[in-house]
Amino acid sequence: MNNLGDYQWKNRLILVHAVQETEGAVETLRDAHVAINDRDIIWFVNTGEGLVSNQATVSGGVEQDINELFAKVSPEDRVLLIGKDGGIKSREPSLDLDAIFRRIDAMPMRVREMRSGD
Structure with missing residues (x-):
């Protein structure tokens, strides 16, 4: 992952x-x-x-992307959740x-995952 x-x-x-x-x-x-792991989460601190x-x-490249993302959001936004679609x-x-x-469990994609056993 680059x-x-x-x-x-x-x-x-x-x-x-x-x-x-x-x-x-x-x-x-x-x-x-x-x-x-059950929710397909990758985390970075x-x-x-x-x-x-x-x-x-x-x-x-991942580290640079994360630093750029935090530079764009408010300083109070210290924890970001990004969905599988790439949106915050x-x-x-x-x-x-x-x-x-x-x-996450309320997201339509996750509801489908739980139903299908993914």
Whole structure:
């Protein structure tokens, strides 16, 4: 995966710009790996010292795309949910995985996935 567009139609993305309000995000995301995998989520946390992800490797193009995306949104938008269609589905000041999971589970594409057992 060389840029964020490569994930379109395959994965949902959670992007976290780590600051004090999102401290502990990496641990929270790692602890929820079963629910995250079930929802086809790839996550990236910009720790300020680099990107941490549930992907084995992160290309420089992906990191650049994430930094550019965070440069375009409001500083309060520290957590972004991007749908499989590539659109931003939510912008939050902090990481609330339960709320993100509820939002995903209400999406038409996810409802179809749950029905068909994907």
